[in-house]
Amino acid sequence: MNDKQRSILLDISSRFSPPQGVKLSYGTSGFRADASLLESAVYRVGLLAALRSLKTRAVIGLMITASHNEISDNGIKVADPSGGMLTQDWEPFAESLANAPDSYTLVEILDDFVKKEKIALDGEWAAEVFLGRDTRPSGVSLLEAAKQGVASIVKANAKDMGVLTTPQLHWMVRARNKGLEASEHNYFDQLSSSFRCLLELIPQGSRIVGTNDKLIVDGADGIGAEKLESLKGLLNGLCVEVRNSGNGVLNEGVGADYVQKEKVVPRGFGTADVGIRCASFDGDADRLVYFLVQPNSNKIELVDGDKIMALFALFLEEQLSILNKSGDVTVRPNQTRLGIVQTAYANGASTSYLKQLGLEVVFTPTGVKHVHEKAAEYDIGIYFEANGHGTVLFSEAYLCYLEDINSNLSLTSTEKQKAASRLLAVSKLINQAVGDALSGLLLVEAILQHLGWSIQRWNELYHDLPSRQLKVKVLDRAAVVTANAETVVVKPSGIQEAINAEIAKYHKGRCFIRPSGTEDVVRVYAEASTQEAADGLAYSVAKLADQFLGSTNS
Numbered sequence: 425m426n427d428k429q430r431s432i433l434l435d436i437s438s439r440f441s442p443p444q445g446v447k448l449s450y451g452t453s454g455f456r457a458d459a460s461l462l463e464s465a466v467y468r469v470g471l472l473a474a475l476r477s478l479k480t481r482a483v484i485g486l487m488i489t490a491s492h493n494e495i496s497d498n499g500i501k502v503a504d505p506s507g508g509m510l511t512q513d514w515e516p517f518a519e520s521l522a523n524a525p526d527s528y529t530l531v532e533i534l535d536d537f538v539k540k541e542k543i544a545l546d547g548e549w550a551a552e553v554f555l556g557r558d559t560r561p562s563g564v565s566l567l568e569a570a571k572q573g574v575a576s577i578v579k580a581n582a583k584d585m586g587v588l589t590t591p592q593l594h595w596m597v598r599a600r601n602k603g604l605e606a607s608e609h610n611y612f613d614q615l616s617s618s619f620r621c622l623l624e625l626i627p628q629g630s631r632i633v634g635t636n637d638k639l640i641v642d643g644a645d646g647i648g649a650e651k652l653e654s655l656k657g658l659l660n661g662l663c664v665e666v667r668n669s670g671n672g673v674l675n676e677g678v679g680a681d682y683v684q685k686e687k688v689v690p691r692g693f694g695t696a697d698v699g700i701r702c703a704s705f706d707g708d709a710d711r712l713v714y715f716l717v718q719p720n721s722n723k724i725e726l727v728d729g730d731k732i733m734a735l736f737a738l739f740l741e742e743q744l745s746i747l748n749k750s751g752d753v754t755v756r757p758n759q760t761r762l763g764i765v766q767t768a769y770a771n772g773a774s775t776s777y778l779k780q781l782g783l784e785v786v787f788t789p790t791g792v793k794h795v796h797e798k799a800a801e802y803d804i805g806i807y808f809e810a811n812g813h814g815t816v817l818f819s820e821a822y823l824c825y826l827e828d829i830n831s832n833l834s835l836t837s838t839e840k841q842k843a844a845s846r847l848l849a850v851s852k853l854i855n856q857a858v859g860d861a862l863s864g865l866l867l868v869e870a871i872l873q874h875l876g877w878s879i880q881r882w883n884e885l886y887h888d889l890p891s892r893q894l895k896v897k898v899l900d901r902a903a904v905v906t907a908n909a910e911t912v913v914v915k916p917s918g919i920q921e922a923i924n925a926e927i928a929k930y931h932k933g934r935c936f937i938r939p940s941g942t943e944d945v946v947r948v949y950a951e952a953s954t955q956e957a958a959d960g961l962a963y964s965v966a967k968l969a970d971q972f973l974g975s976t977n978s
């Protein structure tokens with residue numbers, strides 16, 4: 425590092441001192457904490473993004489958001505050149521940068537890393553970092569801190585892409601690195617045209633009729649509501665009403681996380697909505713769940729990420745079976761590899777259903793960075809977390825194969841061409857970078873219309889096992905270490921045996937605990953044959969967590 429670069433770094437970084445006595449961890453999807461603690465970390469992630477851009481010679485994205493967390497929190501997510509999450513190899517570097525106690529240590533860590541990674545700080549390539557933020561008020565100053573971070577690297581430029589959903593920013597990074605236009609206009613255009621294409625390919629006579637024609641979306645009082653309003657204007661064939669569009673408090677009693685965890689109606693919904701198809705986004709619109717309001721209560725029938733995945737799998741299987749009909753030279757020598765990726769939170773009934781369809785189901789730890797990476801190993805990989813975060817990935821080779829079928833008129837039947845066209849449209853509609861509530865919603869809606877299904881019919885695909893999720897505040901959540909895709913606790917010792925003893929008391933009992941990577945809690949998930957039993961199991965294991973880990977309430 426030359427003297428000019430060093431002195432710029434020392435100068436600017438000294439304006440962003442880290443908070444005393446706070447250790448930040450790179451969690452499930454980046455740093456996340458009370459917004460007042462984050463300025464210095466965000467500045468330093470700005471530095472990291474500029475270095476990552478120099479290293480990969482590609483655009484990197486930084487998104488200021490705390491997604492489903494309460495409004496007083498904020499956070500930062502990093503988009504790698506593919507549009508996916510930052511490579512996990514760089515997470516330890518991010519942590520040591522964020523926790524460097526002063527500017528001198530910070531510059532030392534940077535210098536060592538630059539040498540180790542052989543990053544040319546004064547080469548020909550200038551780094552480019554796209555910045556976005558959600559609607560949190562704290563996002564304004566944090567975005568400024570990120571800008572300053574990028575500006576502290578001499579050969580780096582930041583581009584403010586505005587107030588966006590997280591998936592929009594990831595999409596823009598991916599598009600730009602593929603040499604495509606990366607504006608919001610292009611994003612909306614791609615989504616609306618591929619949605620239109622799927623509707624045009626619907627077999628005659630399958631459209632849904634009646635009250636189910638209307639869809640009501642809970643926008644979590646976040647950015648997704650605003651973007652859906654804009655997208656709506658470009659769509660024909662979809663009747664959407666958007667609620668919770670920003671007049672209430674972000675994520676408070678609204679949004680996908682609330683609806684999925686509490687299983688009650690979000691603010692602004694009530695008995696007048698019984699029987700209508702409803703959906704919820706989270707605060708940065710990277711999660712989507714559907715639900716039905718129950719008559720005479722505040723309960724909902726949840727149609728979660730698992731069921732969205734089942735719907736997608738069913739539709740894709742249908743298209744693949746048309747494509748793979750024998751007697752055609754364009755059929756791939758090997759069957760298409762369709763993979764399903766879930767986490768331990770997937771309801772057991774969903775896994776059984778997917779396996780009954782003959783699909784390959786694999787498990788990873790929680791977090792998009794894990795599920796996405798696994799899904800990318802297949803020709804078509806579908807990943808969904810039960811909380812509504814998911815997408816469908818198509819390999820480049822498989823897309824070429826589909827393009828071939830489409831263009832080779834003499835070799836393929838009309839039906840095959842239509843199936844290939846549908847799959848190509850799905851690959852354009854569904855975000856290839858990260859889970860995206862807007863594009864996921866459009867794909868669900870297109871498939872329901874294709875099948876002629878109501879949400880009630882969809883929900884009948886299988887019946888969820890009763891489940892319960894709880895949060896436990898403990899003294900140090902990092903004391904919990906898990907293995908086997910987070911299904912077993914290896915530390916502290918003795919707790920897993922105690923959990924097993926509880927599980928054994930319940931018919932079809934399943935339960936695990938894990939430290940959250942986005943909130944300062946340990947999460948408990950339990951499943952059993954009745955709701956009472958699932959609740960009982962969850963509460964008794966929460967008590968164990970208290971006992972072994974030390975409750976902050978005691």
Ligand code: G16
Nearest residue numbers: 452453491492791792940941942943
């Ligand atoms: C993030 C991740 C998700 C993860 C969720 C909860 O979602 O992107 O993959 O499921 O956090 O993680 P944890 O249980 O570790 O708190 P979001 O929507 O909050 O960005």
